Amino acid sequence: MTRTALIATDAYLKDPQAIVARSWELIRTETDVTGLSAELVPVALRLVQATGMPEIVGDLRASTGAVAAGRAALRAGAPVFCDSEMTAAGILGKRLLADSEIIVTLNDPRAAERGKSERITRPSAAVELWAARLAGAVVAIGDAPTALFRLLELVEAGSPRPALVLGFAVGFVDAAESKAALAKSGLPFIALLGRRGGSVLAAEAVNALASEAP
Amino acid sequence: MTRTALIATDAYLKDPQAIVARSWELIRTETDVTGLSAELVPVALRLVQATGMPEIVGDLRASTGAVAAGRAALRAGAPVFCDSEMTAAGILGKRLLADSEIIVTLNDPRAAERGKSERITRPSAAVELWAARLAGAVVAIGDAPTALFRLLELVEAGSPRPALVLGFAVGFVDAAESKAALAKSGLPFIALLGRRGGSVLAAEAVNALASEAP
Secondary structure: OOOOOOOOOOOOOOOHHHHHHHHHHHHHHHOOOOOOOHHHHHHHHHHHHHHOOHHHHHHEEEOOOHHHHHHHHHHOOOOEEEOOHHHHHHOOHHHHOOOOOEEEOOOOHHHHHHHHHHOOOHHHHHHHOOHHHOOOOEEEEOOOHHHHHHHHHHHHOOOOOOOEEEEOOOOOOOHHHHHHHHHOOOOOEEEEOOOOOOHHHHHHHHHHHHOOOO | OOOOOOOOOOOOOOOHHHHHHHHHHHHHHHOOOOOOOOOOHHHHHHHHHHHOOHHHHHHEEEOOOHHHHHHHHHHOOOOEEEOOHHHHHHOOHHHHOOOOOEEEOOOOHHHHHHHHHHOOOHHHHHHHOOHHHOOOOEEEEOOOHHHHHHHHHHHHOOOOOOOEEEEOOOOOOOHHHHHHHHHOOOOOEEEEOOOOOOHHHHHHHHHHHHOOOO
16 A cells, blocks of 8 residues: 655755745736836735735835835945844844844843833833944834834934934834834835734845845 | 034833733734634734734744743743744743743754765754653744754654644745645644745744743
């Protein structure tokens, strides 16, 4: 009696080059980039690749020249501030961002202390530690709406302005509101409106900016 | 002349406890858990919280007793194998998983070498390095379909069986296929069918299992 293999030998693509080629073929076929600026298209397609969700493109927004601003900042070695360790972990730093420091202050003890004493979230308190170095930086928010709101408050209060803010705050409470506020703030931005977002998107947006435009 | 503040002082919820309470209120209201087993509900709600997407619950599947199996394995200090650094970064190890080792072999030089010499993906080659320690482990796949397929092949070929496989492979090429194969494999599993998935979901599934059931 022969046993049927559960996984047939041809059940899936194994060759890395074939996988990449097939993936981009499907992404390009299935993603409607009408209405995106030319510079935003490669960023949008990378976000689609990372999520398997072509439909997110409909919620993607950017200020004019945002992609160019982000690319220039990273080329110049600007620091990248992230609101979560996951976002930082998803940035392909060694390959693409040799000169940029990736900074996460979420686990800085001062963030925990200040969060507790002021009854604000730790991500929000962590953003306050960025203020002195924000000039020309890239900010990648992939988690906390309160972090994005706090950043906007800091800039409004006169702190240095980042070169680009990547708004991918996620969730049910104020994620949509924080990204809508970013889009109205006058800061250069790329954002996914609505509740969807996450550290994968924030990290992939950085990676897309750090890659050569295809 | 007074300048209108862009961010009103009451523009968003700032108190962490109020945010958590409001978030869970919205998640419970908007998520249809009909058809999920009782043990899967807290895991499902956490995945919804992490993504802002109640609709993913419709694609969530699990084998009978999967959640109990995962909780027991983690309580016993079973290792957690992850296919990506992002998944590992999202696991709240210090708080919840004191005795479990979180293992990522993606950047092991042997994975890169073997991937290149065999023309297979690095995540797939990385999984082969897990084989000796898979017995009773928790496996969290949040990225590569080839990693999940390779795991299934290893188990079919006689390698030790993990206690639970978390299937959140993502993307256009074979993600849906790999998770469908997992669901038919006979291994204890929790998976999000279809193309959607990602390291956030894989990490949050581990965190949900490591938390006390609410």
